[in-house]
Amino acid sequence: MTRIRAALAAIGSGLLIALAGIAVPAPAAAAELVEVTNFGDNPGNLRMHIYVPDSTPASPAIVVAMHGCGGSGPGFAGSSEFISLADQHGFVVIFPTATKQTAMGNCFDVWSPESKTHGGGSDPASVVSMVGYAEQQHGGDPGRVFATGSSSGGMETQALLAVYPDVFQAGASFMGVPFTCFANEADFPPWTSQCVNGSMDRTPQQWGDAVRAAYPGYAGDRPRVQLWHGTADPLVPYQLQGEAVDQWTNVFGLSRTPTSTDQPQPGWTRDRFADSGGTVQVEAVSVQGAGHSLPMGGMGAAAVSFFGIDGT
Secondary structure: OHHHHHHHHHHHHHHHHHHHOOOOOOOOOOOOEEEEOOOOOOOOOOEEEEEOOOOOOOOOOEEEEEOOOOOOHHHHHHHOOHHHHHHHHOOEEEEEEOOOEEOOEEOOOOOOOHHHOOOOOHHHHHHHHHHHHHHHHHOOOOOOEEEEEEOHHHHHHHHHHHHOOOOOOEEEEEOOOOOOOOOOHHHOOOOOOOOOOOOOOOOHHHHHHHHHHHOOOOOOOOOEEEEEEEOOOOOOOOHHHHHHHHHHHHHOOOOOOOOEEEOOOOOEEEEEEEOOOOOEEEEEEEEOOOOOOOOOOOHHHHHHHHHOOOOO
16 A cells, blocks of 8 residues: 555645646737837838727738827827727727927928929928838738827828828818818917918818829829717817818719718717718718817717728
């Protein structure tokens, strides 16, 4: 019996030693916002943060999400819905940070000649470099690249769609302005601006010509556009929503009369402008009584749905 107990003890000791030698997999690291400092050509001197969900398809969509004046990429990541939406739908999100200082704080450049020209440089070219990094390093799908942003970021969204229609497939601009609304940097502060003083009024043809002039000779598809604005915005007048609709419907050769109007949520009035095939190319959502405070809850999800990357 003593020999049996000794043998069992030896076997048990051997099992413990064997088990100790087996590597136990560590829990998978949770996705987090990561700063990238070497993403490529950066004429706008932007900072880049990127969020890659733990689970993505082989070729995930890419969303560029941009903050308002005085903000930051990490700040917009924390205050918007785009990280949770990325986790839910498996797309990559780029959060740029503007560094150009204005009277309104750090804002994205939408006023310089460089920012208004394809390949011209400044912030739009830096954002395109970030997109290229996400495609190369994370397998991002170049056929599913989208832009969105709030205030200054919404303005940059419309600029990116105009200047790089070959890169972006759609965009959602919150509280933005039409492309080329600002004449120059001196025109940017709201207290001196001809753009945001409530009197900007150009014809649809003039607005559309500005987009076409950003990339002369471009004959490819144009990015679809979603526009959001609060009807009581005290900083960027709601009137500019109408000017933006003038611009983008002209770019698509569409009537200024909506093909449909509905209310997807209480207080949201959505005008849709579809082409002859029924594809909604321009969508304008007016948020009743809202000030300079977009996006609110549910609006990020509506933008992702407009992009067509939410599985619906």
